[in-house]
Amino acid sequence: MCLCIIVAMEHSPYEYHILSNARLKDVQSLFQEIFSKRVSMEYLQAKYNTSWTGVQNICFLAYHSGKPVAFYGATPQIFIHQGKQFLVAQAGDSMTLPAHQRKGLHKKLALLSYARMQTLGIRFVYAFHSENTYHSCKKLNWKEGPRMRGFWVKTGTLPWGKVARRLPGLKAWHKRRSARLLKVHTLNNGAEKWSTIPKQVEKMQVDYRSAFFAYKTFTPNAICEFSGARFWIKCESIISVGAVQFERLEQLVSGIEELKRLGKKLGLPQILFQTTRGSVINEWLESHYTGFDSWLVGYFAFEEGIPFTDWQISFGDLDTF
Known part of the structure; x- marks a missing residue:
């Protein structure tokens, strides 16, 4: 009905x-x-x-x-x-x-x-603001939440893959190449394994459960493992990192180096991270790369007592990731 x-x-x-x-x-x-x-x-x-x-x-x-x-x-x-x-x-x-x-x-x-x-x-509605949505939401009395920090990590290659994505005759070929190379690193039962890792329960965040990852398959993303770290990524004209899991910092460092090598094989010159200030990955990236102020996240609460000051946001939370 x-x-x-x-x-x-x-x-x-x-x-x-x-x-x-x-x-x-x-x-x-x-x-x-x-x-x-x-x-x-x-x-x-x-x-x-x-x-x-x-x-x-x-x-x-x-x-x-x-x-x-x-x-x-x-x-x-x-x-x-x-x-x-x-x-x-x-x-x-x-x-x-x-x-x-x-x-x-x-x-x-x-x-x-x-x-x-x-x-x-x-309990509340939120959005990753563009300039247009910021002003329209302001009229609806939305509040300003965290501003994310972005980081571009260079892979050291020429952007031939980015060019291929723009050419009708090569776009499909590059998509197939990306899928083939990602498959090598894609973690079997990655969603289930991700869900079993203890969460930072003190932070308010999206519950990255198996059902969430199953839902997100309407975009070309994959959970991959590099050097023991798990990266939830999309490979299009750039490599976008939705979220990262690691137990030791050296896994993250080595994993990023492997991700750079993947970028070289795909002709993608940049890897994009979007992080919440104060998170472990944010603090490491801040100390090794030049960051920039990215999305402002806004919200409208329907009730009191929501812990917005403990909100941890990931790039993968975005509806189009």
């Missing part, structure tokens, strides 16, 4: 509907019309199939004369803090057709989504 909400607003030409699998085609059309971006239905179905969390369809679309004109996207996540799990949501994929901007649609869709989140027991 499709849950449909039509908000009664006097003289309003808009209708508001909760996201459903049947309405994903409307999200797809908005991506194409607003960003000229082709997003497959398979991608959207996988991204918005969040049944593994126990919560589904927490965001809304706006329609004008039956046509989709705006979307406020959000997906639920399971967090853990001091051994206790709870639900949060990450906002993303928000968009409005130019002809319907400045009509309050973003705010209306956001408030509808927040109301639904609260009924489902979600």
Whole structure:
């Protein structure tokens, strides 16, 4: 049964509907019309199939004369803090057709989504801010959370792989080469093994359980092992590191050197780390590389007592990683 909400607003030409699998085609059309971006239905179905969390369809679309004109996207996540799990949501994929901007649609869709989140027991919503989302969320009284620190690690190769990714005739070849080389290092049962490592339970963070990694397969990422350290990575025009696990610092150091060698084989000149200030990997990277201020993470809390000062964020938390 499709849950449909039509908000009664006097003289309003808009209708508001909760996201459903049947309405994903409307999200797809908005991506194409607003960003000229082709997003497959398979991608959207996988991204918005969040049944593994126990919560589904927490965001809304706006329609004008039956046509989709705006979307406020959000997906639920399971967090853990001091051994206790709870639900949060990450906002993303928000968009409005130019002809319907400045009509309050973003705010209306956001408030509808927040109301639904609260009924489902979600404790707060957060986002990795772009300049646009920062200003729009400021109008909704969002708070500023941690600012992440980024680090570029050079692999020492020319960017021939990055160029290949941009050429239609070579892009597919480079993807196959990346998959083949990643397979050599991909950890068997990596998600299960990652889940068995004791977590920093004093920190509030995404619970990187097996179900989370299974859900994240809608993007080309892999859990790989280098020198005993586990790296959750994506290889596209750069190597992006979503998270790292290691027991000894020398494993991290040697693992990064191996990751550089992988970059050379793929013609990818840079490895990108995104870290939370004060984390072990952040402190090591700060002492060996020049960092830069990256994403500001913002949040809107639905209740009191959430330990935002103990929040540890990883690049892999991002909805598109």
